[in-house]
Amino acid sequence: MNRYRRRTFALELTMIATALFVGFPVYVLVNLAVRPTSDTSSPISPTTSPTLDNFSQAWQQGALGGALGNSVLVTAVSVVIVLAVSSLAAYPLARATARWSRGTYLMFLLGLVLPFQLASLPLYQTMRDLGLLGTPWALVLFYSGLQVPFTVFLYVGFLRALPRDFEDAALIDGCTPLQGFRYVVLPMLKPVTVTALVLNTVAVWNDFFTPLLYLSGSAQQTLPVAIAGFVGQYVTDWNLIFAALVISILPVLLVYFVLQRSIINGFAGGLRG
Amino acid sequence: MTLAPHQHLADHERPPVAEEIRGVRRARTTPPWWFALPALLLFAFVVLVPSARGVHYAFTDWDGLDPSFSFVGLDNFSAMLDDPDATAAIWHTLLIAVAITVIQNGLGLLLALGVNTAIKSRNLLRVFLFAPAVITPIVTAYLWRNLLGPDGAINSLLGTIGLDGLRQDWLGSPQLALWSVIGVIVWQYAGYSMVIFLAGLQSVPKEIHEAAAIDGAGPVRRFWSVTRPLLAPAFTINLMLSIIGGLKLFDQVYALTGGGPGHATDTISTLIYKDAFTLGEFGYSIALAVVLTIIVAVASTGQYLVLSRNERAAS
Numbered sequence: 001m002n003r004y005r006r007r008t009f010a011l012e013l014t015m016i017a018t019a020l021f022v023g024f025p026v027y028v029l030v031n032l033a034v035r036p037t038s039d040t041s042s043p044i045s046p047t048t049s050p051t052l053d054n055f056s057q058a059w060q061q062g063a064l065g066g067a068l069g070n071s072v073l074v075t076a077v078s079v080v081i082v083l084a085v086s087s088l089a090a091y092p093l094a095r096a097t098a099r100w101s102r103g104t105y106l107m108f109l110l111g112l113v114l115p116f117q118l119a120s121l122p123l124y125q126t127m128r129d130l131g132l133l134g135t136p137w138a139l140v141l142f143y144s145g146l147q148v149p150f151t152v153f154l155y156v157g158f159l160r161a162l163p164r165d166f167e168d169a170a171l172i173d174g175c176t177p178l179q180g181f182r183y184v185v186l187p188m189l190k191p192v193t194v195t196a197l198v199l200n201t202v203a204v205w206n207d208f209f210t211p212l213l214y215l216s217g218s219a220q221q222t223l224p225v226a227i228a229g230f231v232g233q234y235v236t237d238w239n240l241i242f243a244a245l246v247i248s249i250l251p252v253l254l255v256y257f258v259l260q261r262s263i264i265n266g267f268a269g270g271l272r273g
Numbered sequence: 274m275t276l277a278p279h280q281h282l283a284d285h286e287r288p289p290v291a292e293e294i295r296g297v298r299r300a301r302t303t304p305p306w307w308f309a310l311p312a313l314l315l316f317a318f319v320v321l322v323p324s325a326r327g328v329h330y331a332f333t334d335w336d337g338l339d340p341s342f343s344f345v346g347l348d349n350f351s352a353m354l355d356d357p358d359a360t361a362a363i364w365h366t367l368l369i370a371v372a373i374t375v376i377q378n379g380l381g382l383l384l385a386l387g388v389n390t391a392i393k394s395r396n397l398l399r400v401f402l403f404a405p406a407v408i409t410p411i412v413t414a415y416l417w418r419n420l421l422g423p424d425g426a427i428n429s430l431l432g433t434i435g436l437d438g439l440r441q442d443w444l445g446s447p448q449l450a451l452w453s454v455i456g457v458i459v460w461q462y463a464g465y466s467m468v469i470f471l472a473g474l475q476s477v478p479k480e481i482h483e484a485a486a487i488d489g490a491g492p493v494r495r496f497w498s499v500t501r502p503l504l505a506p507a508f509t510i511n512l513m514l515s516i517i518g519g520l521k522l523f524d525q526v527y528a529l530t531g532g533g534p535g536h537a538t539d540t541i542s543t544l545i546y547k548d549a550f551t552l553g554e555f556g557y558s559i560a561l562a563v564v565l566t567i568i569v570a571v572a573s574t575g576q577y578l579v580l581s582r583n584e585r586a587a588s
Binding site: 003004008011012014015016018019022023024025028029032042043044081084085086088089091092093095096100101104107108111112113114115116117118119120121122123124125126141142144145146148149152177180181202205206208209212213216223224227228231238241242245248249252253256257260263264267268 | 303304305306308309310311312313315316317318319320321323324326327328330337384387388390391392393394398399400401402403404405406407408409410411412413415416417419420424425426429430433460464465468469471472520521523524527528541542545546549550555558559562563565566569570573574
């Protein structure tokens with residue numbers, strides 16, 4: 001079954017055709033983003049006189065630079081917090097057999113099932129009372145709690161499959177539990193940390209519902225909300241809108257193609273973790 | 274830590290020194306419980322407490338601002354049954370979840386089987402077919418809103434290849450709009466399903482396939498009797514992800530149709546948003562969120578029970 005035969009070649013062509021079909025929307029996206037507004041030919045015919053004007057206009061009028069900065073800040077800070085508290089919490093939860101440990105773990109598992117829509121409206125009120133509405137810190141706080149159950153779940157599953165011998169040795173040699181965690185356990189968690197990092201980064205970066213709620217009306221937007229506002233403002237100017245979409249996709253795809261192996265393994269990693 | 278009862282006897286027979294060392298080791302190796310505290314506090318503040326308050330609000334007429342609100346019993350839930358928009362949204366949500374689960378995973382599995390062969394472009398295909406899954410959903414939805422428009426690229430493409438008869442107002446027609454939304458989600462996430470199936474396929478040892486082939490099993494028989502049972506964990510994850518993702522769907526509907534035309538594509542999540550933030554009916558909106566929670570809980574536990582039984586049967 002490993003030989004390259006005529007049937008394999010036919011399959012190869014079919015698969016490439018499928019990939020081109022999947023890529024077609026991206027071709028149209030770029031094609032229209034570089035097209036001057038005066039050009040009204042069919043969206044699928046290649047643009048004859050491409051221009052980059054749409055990009056500079058979209059960048060300035062959509063205030064995309066500030067939104068990009070906010071998105072980076074919110075994603076980086078919340079993902080670091082989530083990974084730190086979740087890996088630390090998973091350590092006793094995976095090792096202790098006492099009733100409190102099992103109960104706490106079950107409570108985290110409950111968090112996997114609760115849709116965030118249920119919590120987000122009452123939390124809206126709390127954020128308002130705390131004066132956090134309209135600031136990126138509302139989002140950082142929200143994601144730091146929201147992503148915990150799933151991340152704890154990943155870490156506990158991985159930790160349970162790890163031998164205890166190294167931690168035991170470290171503790172007998174006089175490490176405090178925190179040092180044992182920091183210098184012995186955490187380095188062994190690296191594979192699952194990569195998975196958790198990838199999945200959390202993508203989830204936080206792409207989220208739209210929460211910033212739509214907590215940042216509405218504020219000048220501080222994340223990229224998805226800024227894009228939505230931009231589309232609402234330039235309803236029919238699709239060339240400009242498409243330039244804005246390209247700007248927002250570009251950093252993501254760039255990171256994806258550079259790190260594709262770890263990213264794809266991260267997504268598939270839930271299978272082993 | 275206490276020792277399990279059966280260990281007492283064994284320890285008693287050991288020399289005292291060994292017992293002491295063993296006791297010390299036991300006592301020190303369990304990490305302190307307070308390691309779980311920061312995560313627990315964040316989780317309680319963001320998820321547990323607001324969710325519990327949400328369940329409480331679902332039985333009130335709270336408008337989101339007024340601190341004085343009254344308990345109205347099951348009024349919000351019975352109002353839902355009389356509200357055609359709500360029943361339609363619940364129906365759309367279930368339809369979307371089932372359709373995505375079937376179509377996305379069916380295509381994902383076919384793609385995975387196609388990529389997991391001797392073809393030369395397999396690595397490149399894997400990277401390209403997965404790429405849509407990392408793009409922000411709201412961005413892909415705005416892209417598709419244009420492509421699916423009356424003068425958009427999809428209709429132009431159909432015209433170019435001589436299929437003018439198939440041109441449609443994909444998002445403007447109440448009959449088609451929901452299926453267009455489903456199509457966009459399948460486009461974005463079929464590659465995601467593929468990647469998870471691929472990881473499962475690569476764990477199927479080649480020797481088993483070769484042995485089955487020598488025994489005279491054809492490709493279909495080999496897939497059904499050898500590959501399929503070993504893919505059980507991949508199925509569990511894929512079905513979980515697509516059904517829960519489908520039930521919670523918001524972004525794509527918001528950007529593609531806004532729930533329209535009329536209410537033809539409203540889901541529970543878009544209705545929650547509209548009722549709370551444009552109509553100010555927080556109590557009713559949260560009652561909808563409670564219904565969504567119940568549906569998600571029933572679907573995921575039911576699916577988990579069925580699939581884990583299948584997984585055990587397969588292994």
